[in-house]
Amino acid sequence: MAGVAGKARFYLERSVPQLREWEEKEIFTKDEIRTIVQKRNEHEHRVLCPGNSPSEWSAYAKWEQSLEALRSKRCKRLKIQHLNSAHAGQARVMSIYDRSVNKHPGSSELWREYLNYTASVKAAKRWRKTMTGALRMMPHDADLWIMAGRRSARNGDMASARGFFMRGCRFCNKDCRLWVEYAKSEMEWLVKVDKRKEVKGVDALRPDRVEDDDELRIVGSDDDDEEEDVDGSSLPEPSKVQAKVIDKRAAEQLKFNPAMDGAIPMAIFDISRKQAFFTPEVAETFFFLFTSFKTLSVEPKISQHVLDVLNEQFPEHPATCNCFIRQPILGVNPNTADFPRGLREVLVRLGDKLDTTTDKVALGKKTAAWIDGYLALGDLDEGIREVLKHIKGKLELS
Numbered sequence: 001m002a003g004v005a006g007k008a009r010f011y012l013e014r015s016v017p018q019l020r021e022w023e024e025k026e027i028f029t030k031d032e033i034r035t036i037v038q039k040r041n042e043h044e045h046r047v048l049c050p051g052n053s054p055s056e057w058s059a060y061a062k063w064e065q066s067l068e069a070l071r072s073k074r075c076k077r078l079k080i081q082h083l084n085s086a087h088a089g090q091a092r093v094m095s096i097y098d099r100s101v102n103k104h105p106g107s108s109e110l111w112r113e114y115l116n117y118t119a120s121v122k123a124a125k126r127w128r129k130t131m132t133g134a135l136r137m138m139p140h141d142a143d144l145w146i147m148a149g150r151r152s153a154r155n156g157d158m159a160s161a162r163g164f165f166m167r168g169c170r171f172c173n174k175d176c177r178l179w180v181e182y183a184k185s186e187m188e189w190l191v192k193v194d195k196r197k198e199v200k201g202v203d204a205l206r207p208d209r210v211e212d213d214d215e216l217r218i219v220g221s222d223d224d225d226e227e228e229d230v231d232g233s234s235l236p237e238p239s240k241v242q243a244k245v246i247d248k249r250a251a252e253q254l255k256f257n258p259a260m261d262g263a264i265p266m267a268i269f270d271i272s273r274k275q276a277f278f279t280p281e282v283a284e285t286f287f288f289l290f291t292s293f294k295t296l297s298v299e300p301k302i303s304q305h306v307l308d309v310l311n312e313q314f315p316e317h318p319a320t321c322n323c324f325i326r327q328p329i330l331g332v333n334p335n336t337a338d339f340p341r342g343l344r345e346v347l348v349r350l351g352d353k354l355d356t357t358t359d360k361v362a363l364g365k366k367t368a369a370w371i372d373g374y375l376a377l378g379d380l381d382e383g384i385r386e387v388l389k390h391i392k393g394k395l396e397l398s
Contacts, residue, residue, distance in 0.1 A: 008044035018085040054107040057100035139236035142178040262298035280319035294331030318362040321353040
């Protein structure tokens with residue numbers, strides 16, 4: 001325990017200047033500062049003892065965050081404009097998280113807390129470094145790749161976003177979540193491109209301006225003070241087998257095709273067809289994702305491509321039938337005149353497919369589920385409501 005006490009004292013002594021300033025400016029009383037020191041000492045002993053758990057590190061970091069929030073609140077009340085230790089609280093929290101993930105590198109909860117905190121305080125460079133470390137330790141965690149890819153896309157850097165999604169897809173090929181998010185990101189980018197085309201004199205395909213401090217790179221870094229590999233080797237590299245998930249030709253297509261015709265979303269779907277996770281339900285998920293972007297001019301082409309694949313590989317499967325049945329009303333506002341017209345076509349298709357599907361019960365459940373979604377709408381036309389209730393009643397009797 002002597003070693004633990006010494007280490008605890010070392011970390012506590014680093015906060016002495018901050019505590020002195022708090023006392024001098026009367027942000028906290030002497031008794032409160034004594035309590036703060038005592039609590040920090042207790043937390044330090046817990047996390048430094050052998051056999052410490054991720055939850056103890058998490059509790060320590062959250063306690064420091066609550067203390068920092070209280071300090072900020074009191075400074076506002078006392079109208080204290082300047083503190084020499086203004087950023088010491090944030091630095092302390094990040095130091096605790098940094099120590100925690102070094103101690104428990106396999107704890108996804110700690111990595112996520114760390115990432116969420118750095119994002120909340122807008123510490124972009126630290127976020128980038130933390131994400132790199134998290135991906136190195138947990139390359140099969142699809143949610144981390146999604147977080148990295150979507151952040152780059154949100155900042156307008158689609159080249160980096162595609163790099164993260166493609167690299168992640170090579171590691172995460174046991175389920176479809178990352179692949180669907182990749183396709184969604186590309187569809188959202190197409191929406192942005194479509195909006196730019198409406199503005200005269202604007203290059204629709206130009207990349208957005210990316211702030212250097214908020215850019216998450218795959219290769220290289222401009223941080224002189226951070227220990228990141230400048231050649232990009234800090235991120236996990238897929239094995240030879242994993243690299244074949246997206247071969248060189250497919251990777252070139254995904255990277256450089258401008259996708260004005262929806263080629264990239266379709267390519268993502270087509271590559272997913274070769275994976276072990278691909279099922280009719282996965283294709284159905286892609287179909288409903290694509291049809292949710294009705295404002296896109298290329299949406300009919302993309303969604304029809306998925307439906308054609310379903311009809312080719314899984315004819316009369318409930319998932320295939322469900323997509324075909326719902327197609328006329330997907331993305332149509334129930335309060336417009338187009339909806340009743342589409343619903344008439346839906347009823348015709350439903351009658352036909354209930355007779356030919358390979359699983360009538362499963363198709364009935366899928367149909368009842370989307371009908372319930374419309375019935376839950378408070379402003380749905382009463383005539384349409386009665387029709388949907390009648391259809392659902394017939395399904396329950398059959």
